[in-house]
Amino acid sequence: MGEVRKCQVLVVGAGPGGYVAAIRAGQLGLDTVIVEGDKAGGTCLIRGCIPSKALIHAADRFESLQQHASEGGHMGISVSGEAEVDMAALVSWKDAIVERLNKGVEALLKAAGVDLVKGWATFTGPKKCCVDTKEGIVEFEA
Structure with missing residues:
Protein backbone atom coordinates (compact mmCIF):
# COMPACT_ATOMS: atom_id res chain seq x y z
CA MET A 1 0.00 0.00 0.00
CA GLY A 2 1.19 3.55 -0.72
CA GLU A 3 0.57 6.74 1.18
CA VAL A 4 -1.83 6.81 4.19
CA ARG A 5 -3.76 10.02 4.81
CA LYS A 6 -6.18 10.96 7.57
CA CYS A 7 -9.29 13.07 7.06
CA GLN A 8 -12.52 13.81 8.90
CA VAL A 9 -14.86 13.61 5.90
CA LEU A 10 -14.40 11.57 2.73
CA VAL A 11 -16.92 12.06 -0.07
CA VAL A 12 -16.94 9.63 -2.99
CA GLY A 13 -18.21 11.20 -6.20
CA ALA A 14 -18.10 14.87 -7.18
CA GLY A 15 -21.56 15.08 -8.69
CA PRO A 16 -24.15 17.61 -7.49
CA GLN A 27 -17.00 25.44 5.18
CA LEU A 28 -17.64 23.97 8.62
CA GLY A 29 -13.89 23.54 9.07
CA LEU A 30 -13.75 19.78 8.67
CA ASP A 31 -10.72 18.22 6.97
CA THR A 32 -12.52 17.08 3.81
CA VAL A 33 -11.46 15.02 0.80
CA ILE A 34 -13.61 14.36 -2.26
CA VAL A 35 -12.73 11.52 -4.64
CA GLU A 36 -13.79 11.67 -8.28
CA GLY A 37 -12.98 9.21 -11.04
CA ASP A 38 -13.59 11.68 -13.86
CA LYS A 39 -14.31 15.42 -13.66
CA ALA A 40 -16.02 17.35 -10.86
CA GLY A 41 -19.62 18.23 -11.64
CA GLY A 42 -21.22 14.87 -12.29
CA THR A 43 -22.98 13.37 -15.27
CA CYS A 44 -25.35 16.31 -15.80
CA LEU A 45 -22.57 18.86 -16.07
CA ILE A 46 -19.98 16.76 -17.90
CA ARG A 47 -21.91 14.64 -20.41
CA GLY A 48 -25.64 15.03 -19.84
CA CYS A 49 -27.84 18.06 -19.28
CA ILE A 50 -25.39 20.91 -19.86
CA PRO A 51 -23.79 19.66 -23.10
CA SER A 52 -27.22 18.64 -24.41
CA LYS A 53 -28.74 22.05 -23.63
CA ALA A 54 -25.80 23.81 -25.29
CA LEU A 55 -26.29 21.78 -28.48
CA ILE A 56 -30.07 22.27 -28.39
CA HIS A 57 -29.53 26.04 -28.02
CA ALA A 58 -27.18 26.05 -31.02
CA ALA A 59 -29.67 24.01 -33.09
CA ASP A 60 -32.42 26.49 -32.19
CA ARG A 61 -30.24 29.41 -33.30
CA PHE A 62 -29.42 27.59 -36.54
CA GLU A 63 -33.10 26.92 -37.24
CA SER A 64 -33.93 30.56 -36.58
CA LEU A 65 -31.23 31.73 -39.02
CA GLN A 66 -32.53 29.31 -41.66
CA GLN A 67 -36.04 30.68 -41.15
CA HIS A 68 -34.88 34.29 -41.58
CA ALA A 69 -32.88 33.36 -44.68
CA SER A 70 -35.89 31.66 -46.28
CA GLU A 71 -38.30 34.51 -45.47
CA GLY A 72 -36.11 37.19 -47.08
CA GLY A 73 -35.98 39.86 -44.42
CA HIS A 74 -38.65 38.76 -41.95
CA MET A 75 -38.86 41.27 -39.05
CA GLY A 76 -36.29 43.42 -40.82
CA ILE A 77 -33.61 40.76 -40.38
CA SER A 78 -32.04 39.36 -43.50
CA VAL A 79 -29.43 36.68 -43.82
CA SER A 80 -27.42 36.51 -47.01
CA GLY A 81 -26.58 32.98 -48.03
CA GLU A 82 -27.41 29.77 -46.26
CA ALA A 83 -26.75 29.14 -42.59
CA GLU A 84 -24.05 26.51 -42.12
CA VAL A 85 -22.87 24.44 -39.17
CA ASP A 86 -19.16 24.05 -38.45
CA MET A 87 -19.41 20.89 -36.34
CA ALA A 88 -15.85 21.11 -35.00
CA ALA A 89 -16.43 24.71 -33.86
CA LEU A 90 -19.80 23.77 -32.34
CA VAL A 91 -18.28 20.90 -30.34
CA SER A 92 -15.42 23.16 -29.25
CA TRP A 93 -17.91 25.80 -28.05
CA LYS A 94 -19.90 23.16 -26.12
CA ASP A 95 -16.71 21.73 -24.59
CA ALA A 96 -15.61 25.22 -23.49
CA ILE A 97 -18.90 25.68 -21.62
CA VAL A 98 -18.52 22.32 -19.87
CA GLU A 99 -14.87 23.05 -19.02
CA ARG A 100 -15.73 26.48 -17.58
CA LEU A 101 -18.43 25.01 -15.34
CA ASN A 102 -16.16 22.11 -14.29
CA LYS A 103 -13.43 24.58 -13.32
CA GLY A 104 -16.05 26.56 -11.39
CA VAL A 105 -16.96 23.50 -9.31
CA GLU A 106 -13.26 22.78 -8.70
CA ALA A 107 -12.73 26.42 -7.61
CA LEU A 108 -15.65 26.18 -5.16
CA LEU A 109 -14.15 23.02 -3.67
CA LYS A 110 -10.74 24.66 -3.35
CA ALA A 111 -12.21 27.81 -1.79
CA ALA A 112 -13.91 25.64 0.86
CA GLY A 113 -10.60 23.91 1.64
CA VAL A 114 -11.65 20.58 0.13
CA ASP A 115 -8.95 18.34 -1.34
CA LEU A 116 -10.05 16.93 -4.72
CA VAL A 117 -8.43 13.56 -5.41
CA LYS A 118 -8.87 12.07 -8.88
CA GLY A 119 -9.13 8.32 -8.73
CA TRP A 120 -11.33 5.31 -8.02
CA ALA A 121 -12.36 4.69 -4.40
CA THR A 122 -12.83 1.29 -2.76
CA PHE A 123 -13.84 0.96 0.88
CA THR A 124 -11.65 -1.55 2.71
CA GLY A 125 -13.16 -1.13 6.17
CA PRO A 126 -15.63 0.96 8.19
CA LYS A 127 -13.18 3.87 8.35
CA LYS A 128 -10.75 3.03 5.55
CA CYS A 129 -10.80 3.71 1.84
CA CYS A 130 -8.21 3.05 -0.86
CA VAL A 131 -8.09 5.35 -3.86
CA ASP A 132 -6.42 4.21 -7.06
CA THR A 133 -4.89 7.35 -8.62
CA LYS A 134 -2.53 7.89 -11.56
CA GLU A 135 0.26 8.29 -9.01
CA GLY A 136 -0.62 5.06 -7.19
CA ILE A 137 -2.77 3.85 -4.32
CA VAL A 138 -3.62 6.32 -1.55
CA GLU A 139 -5.25 5.02 1.64
CA PHE A 140 -7.58 7.29 3.60
CA GLU A 141 -8.38 6.67 7.23
CA ALA A 142 -10.87 8.38 9.53
Whole structure:
Protein backbone atom coordinates (compact mmCIF):
# COMPACT_ATOMS: atom_id res chain seq x y z
CA MET A 1 0.00 0.00 0.00
CA GLY A 2 1.19 3.55 -0.72
CA GLU A 3 0.57 6.74 1.18
CA VAL A 4 -1.83 6.81 4.19
CA ARG A 5 -3.76 10.02 4.81
CA LYS A 6 -6.18 10.96 7.57
CA CYS A 7 -9.29 13.07 7.06
CA GLN A 8 -12.52 13.81 8.90
CA VAL A 9 -14.86 13.61 5.90
CA LEU A 10 -14.40 11.57 2.73
CA VAL A 11 -16.92 12.06 -0.07
CA VAL A 12 -16.94 9.63 -2.99
CA GLY A 13 -18.21 11.20 -6.20
CA ALA A 14 -18.10 14.87 -7.18
CA GLY A 15 -21.56 15.08 -8.69
CA PRO A 16 -24.15 17.61 -7.49
CA GLY A 17 -24.76 15.75 -4.22
CA GLY A 18 -21.12 15.00 -3.49
CA TYR A 19 -19.56 18.35 -4.24
CA VAL A 20 -22.24 20.24 -2.29
CA ALA A 21 -21.71 17.96 0.75
CA ALA A 22 -17.94 18.35 0.51
CA ILE A 23 -18.13 22.14 0.19
CA ARG A 24 -20.38 22.37 3.24
CA ALA A 25 -18.11 20.11 5.29
CA GLY A 26 -15.14 22.25 4.27
CA GLN A 27 -17.00 25.44 5.18
CA LEU A 28 -17.64 23.97 8.62
CA GLY A 29 -13.89 23.54 9.07
CA LEU A 30 -13.75 19.78 8.67
CA ASP A 31 -10.72 18.22 6.97
CA THR A 32 -12.52 17.08 3.81
CA VAL A 33 -11.46 15.02 0.80
CA ILE A 34 -13.61 14.36 -2.26
CA VAL A 35 -12.73 11.52 -4.64
CA GLU A 36 -13.79 11.67 -8.28
CA GLY A 37 -12.98 9.21 -11.04
CA ASP A 38 -13.59 11.68 -13.86
CA LYS A 39 -14.31 15.42 -13.66
CA ALA A 40 -16.02 17.35 -10.86
CA GLY A 41 -19.62 18.23 -11.64
CA GLY A 42 -21.22 14.87 -12.29
CA THR A 43 -22.98 13.37 -15.27
CA CYS A 44 -25.35 16.31 -15.80
CA LEU A 45 -22.57 18.86 -16.07
CA ILE A 46 -19.98 16.76 -17.90
CA ARG A 47 -21.91 14.64 -20.41
CA GLY A 48 -25.64 15.03 -19.84
CA CYS A 49 -27.84 18.06 -19.28
CA ILE A 50 -25.39 20.91 -19.86
CA PRO A 51 -23.79 19.66 -23.10
CA SER A 52 -27.22 18.64 -24.41
CA LYS A 53 -28.74 22.05 -23.63
CA ALA A 54 -25.80 23.81 -25.29
CA LEU A 55 -26.29 21.78 -28.48
CA ILE A 56 -30.07 22.27 -28.39
CA HIS A 57 -29.53 26.04 -28.02
CA ALA A 58 -27.18 26.05 -31.02
CA ALA A 59 -29.67 24.01 -33.09
CA ASP A 60 -32.42 26.49 -32.19
CA ARG A 61 -30.24 29.41 -33.30
CA PHE A 62 -29.42 27.59 -36.54
CA GLU A 63 -33.10 26.92 -37.24
CA SER A 64 -33.93 30.56 -36.58
CA LEU A 65 -31.23 31.73 -39.02
CA GLN A 66 -32.53 29.31 -41.66
CA GLN A 67 -36.04 30.68 -41.15
CA HIS A 68 -34.88 34.29 -41.58
CA ALA A 69 -32.88 33.36 -44.68
CA SER A 70 -35.89 31.66 -46.28
CA GLU A 71 -38.30 34.51 -45.47
CA GLY A 72 -36.11 37.19 -47.08
CA GLY A 73 -35.98 39.86 -44.42
CA HIS A 74 -38.65 38.76 -41.95
CA MET A 75 -38.86 41.27 -39.05
CA GLY A 76 -36.29 43.42 -40.82
CA ILE A 77 -33.61 40.76 -40.38
CA SER A 78 -32.04 39.36 -43.50
CA VAL A 79 -29.43 36.68 -43.82
CA SER A 80 -27.42 36.51 -47.01
CA GLY A 81 -26.58 32.98 -48.03
CA GLU A 82 -27.41 29.77 -46.26
CA ALA A 83 -26.75 29.14 -42.59
CA GLU A 84 -24.05 26.51 -42.12
CA VAL A 85 -22.87 24.44 -39.17
CA ASP A 86 -19.16 24.05 -38.45
CA MET A 87 -19.41 20.89 -36.34
CA ALA A 88 -15.85 21.11 -35.00
CA ALA A 89 -16.43 24.71 -33.86
CA LEU A 90 -19.80 23.77 -32.34
CA VAL A 91 -18.28 20.90 -30.34
CA SER A 92 -15.42 23.16 -29.25
CA TRP A 93 -17.91 25.80 -28.05
CA LYS A 94 -19.90 23.16 -26.12
CA ASP A 95 -16.71 21.73 -24.59
CA ALA A 96 -15.61 25.22 -23.49
CA ILE A 97 -18.90 25.68 -21.62
CA VAL A 98 -18.52 22.32 -19.87
CA GLU A 99 -14.87 23.05 -19.02
CA ARG A 100 -15.73 26.48 -17.58
CA LEU A 101 -18.43 25.01 -15.34
CA ASN A 102 -16.16 22.11 -14.29
CA LYS A 103 -13.43 24.58 -13.32
CA GLY A 104 -16.05 26.56 -11.39
CA VAL A 105 -16.96 23.50 -9.31
CA GLU A 106 -13.26 22.78 -8.70
CA ALA A 107 -12.73 26.42 -7.61
CA LEU A 108 -15.65 26.18 -5.16
CA LEU A 109 -14.15 23.02 -3.67
CA LYS A 110 -10.74 24.66 -3.35
CA ALA A 111 -12.21 27.81 -1.79
CA ALA A 112 -13.91 25.64 0.86
CA GLY A 113 -10.60 23.91 1.64
CA VAL A 114 -11.65 20.58 0.13
CA ASP A 115 -8.95 18.34 -1.34
CA LEU A 116 -10.05 16.93 -4.72
CA VAL A 117 -8.43 13.56 -5.41
CA LYS A 118 -8.87 12.07 -8.88
CA GLY A 119 -9.13 8.32 -8.73
CA TRP A 120 -11.33 5.31 -8.02
CA ALA A 121 -12.36 4.69 -4.40
CA THR A 122 -12.83 1.29 -2.76
CA PHE A 123 -13.84 0.96 0.88
CA THR A 124 -11.65 -1.55 2.71
CA GLY A 125 -13.16 -1.13 6.17
CA PRO A 126 -15.63 0.96 8.19
CA LYS A 127 -13.18 3.87 8.35
CA LYS A 128 -10.75 3.03 5.55
CA CYS A 129 -10.80 3.71 1.84
CA CYS A 130 -8.21 3.05 -0.86
CA VAL A 131 -8.09 5.35 -3.86
CA ASP A 132 -6.42 4.21 -7.06
CA THR A 133 -4.89 7.35 -8.62
CA LYS A 134 -2.53 7.89 -11.56
CA GLU A 135 0.26 8.29 -9.01
CA GLY A 136 -0.62 5.06 -7.19
CA ILE A 137 -2.77 3.85 -4.32
CA VAL A 138 -3.62 6.32 -1.55
CA GLU A 139 -5.25 5.02 1.64
CA PHE A 140 -7.58 7.29 3.60
CA GLU A 141 -8.38 6.67 7.23
CA ALA A 142 -10.87 8.38 9.53
